[in-house]
Amino acid sequence: MKSKTDVVIIGGGVTGCSLAYMLAKKGIDVVVAEKNYLSSGATGACGAGIRQQWSTKENTELAIKSIKIFESLSTKLGQDIELRQGGYLIAVHDAKEMRQAEKNVNMQRSLGLKVDILDSDEINDVVPVLDVKGMAAVGATFCPTDGHANPFKTTFAYANAARKKGAEIYTHTKVTDIKTINKKISAVKTGKGIIKTNTVVNAAGVWSKKIAEMVDIKLPNVPFRKEILATERLKPMFEAMVISFKDGIYFSQQEEGHIVGGIPIPREKKGYKTMPTFSFIQHMSKTLTRYVPQLKHINMLRHWTGFYDVTPDARPILGEIKELKGFIQCNGFSGHGFMLSPIVSQILSDFITDGKTSKILESLNVNRFKGKKIDHEMYVVG
Ligand SMILES: Cc1cc2nc3c(=O)[nH]c(=O)nc-3n(C[C@H](O)[C@H](O)[C@H](O)COP(=O)(O)OP(=O)(O)OC[C@H]3O[C@@H](n4cnc5c(N)ncnc54)[C@H](O)[C@@H]3O)c2cc1C
Structure with a gap:
């Protein structure tokens, strides 16, 4: 040394x-x-998601610049980081959320980001497997250059x-x-x-x-445990990362076919806890299948925990x-x-x-x- x-x-x-x-x-x-x-x-x-849709100008600016770097990173570093840009679809559930979404989109567009506001009947044009009624969405925002990579x-x-x-x-x-x-x-x-x-x-x-x-x-x-799962491999169904701040869920389908996603468990407390919970599996399965009913009879492959290092x-x-x-x-x-x-x-x-x-x-x-x-x-x- x-x-x-x-x-x-x-x-x-x-x-x-x-x-x-x-x-x-x-x-x-x-x-x-x-x-x-x-x-x-x-x-x-x-989950290694990469999105540019944020509510603060700073995070949006940082993420826009990050994506630009990610786009040429495999070449620069000489190794494939498996970047896939299938976009992020952010579900919007009510009028209040929609007003906030419109405000955010205006700010994001002012920074040069291409981002769309979708009506509820346009959601399936982007992610056909979503049950728009089941997920109780009145609309969504979608940025096609968001994506994910292999962490x-x-x-x-x-x-x-x-x-x-x-x-x-x-x-x-x-x-x-x-x-x-x-x-x-x-x-x-x-x-x-x-x-x-x-x-x-x-x-x-x-x-x-x-x-x-x-x-x-x-x-x-402050440390917060976060849980996440991967399902068995499935045929390609969708490319975008789907996320809802109201329900707390996010999920995407990896290139190999696994659905990977997470959700906070109700009443999670701060602390250095690493044990996965059954409560997460229940909560995630219920919410995920409400969003995508055809995932009802699939198998979960693995479930693990990690930490969010959360600031005020x-x-x-x-x-x-x-x-x-x-x-x-x-x-x-x-x-x-x-x-x-x-x-x-x-x-x-x-x-x-x-x-x-x-x-x-x-x-x-x-x-x-x-x-x-x-x-x-x-x-x-x-
Ligand atoms: C379930 C989950 C899903 C997530 N999804 C996303 C996502 O979709 N997109 C996204 O951008 N982010 C996501 N995050 C957040 C993201 O993982 C972290 O913000 C990011 O990985 C932080 O990286 P880091 O290098 O700063 O920290 P870490 O990866 O935690 O690395 C810190 C390292 O420090 C080492 N260390 C600690 N103490 C010492 C010591 N005393 N001496 C030497 N080494 C030490 C640790 O062993 C560790 O390897 C997610 C996190 C979790 C848990």
Whole structure:
């Protein structure tokens, strides 16, 4: 293991690996320390949906820029990340939701996004298998360039490309402490040795709060268990990701034919809980078959859990902690860290290499929670 480096990234999920690639590409000496294997956190558990339809301007802008990067990522990294752009159909269930959807679509269009508002009788033109009455939809919005990719392949493609550019990635290497001198980062202690550095990136997902505690910084992030399932392989039925914020459900069909989707269980409480629940299977099956009745007699293949790292406004925490030079946050992604990883790693690598800041970086600093009114992202699955 190296004893000295420019930057230590804690966490080998999609954000840690994409940032390692961006930094190594710019000639920065970078190390990733991952306590398990790459993508063993939320990344390996996720639905890997990529959507640009958000309620806040910031998330929309970030997602639009991310998709642009995703579109050429397989070529750039030299490995297929299995990006498929079948669009996202967001169900709208009542007049109040429709007013919010129209407001969002106007904002999204002002940023150049192509997104349509559909009447209830147009929903089946996009996803023919949906039971529009059963799902109680009065309409929907649809963006054809939204999609999804393979989270494992994306993470490993970033990691392999980063290694080729000189990054060192240490798996099964837990960070146990962070050392500081005069309010500046000085070293990172791991289970395999100490690495001297002046810059640490906290990309430890739902464990970022614990990493920050090592230097007496309090992050407002809260862990929430999220459950997700995959069905047996079925013949191709639809291409879009379907999502409803009212019902909390999202699902898509993978290229191999599996339906993959999730829903929050009623009355889920915060905490580091990993056990899958039967309640999820019941709730998901009932809701999914209400949306797509022809899925009633199929088999579930697998069901697993992961964490959302949720912030008070459901937007990520990015950038340097003002009180501790060299301690950079890259966490709090709530339910959308996979899709934002390409643009977030670009923004943070610009900051780390050139000190380049931006309006978005400033507005996503953790300081936003200090007493000011916050702009909550509404388009999240609860
Ligand atoms: C069920 C589910 C569905 C989701 N669906 C989507 C979706 O459709 N689209 C989307 O964009 N996002 C989705 N998300 C969210 C997305 O998975 C996360 O936001 C994203 O993967 C975060 O990536 P990350 O690299 O920041 O964190 P993680 O992938 O959690 O990586 C953090 C890593 O840090 C490591 N670590 C922690 N502590 C230490 C330590 N002390 N030392 C060393 N390493 C440490 C962990 O082992 C872990 O591998 C979903 C999440 C879940 C759970």
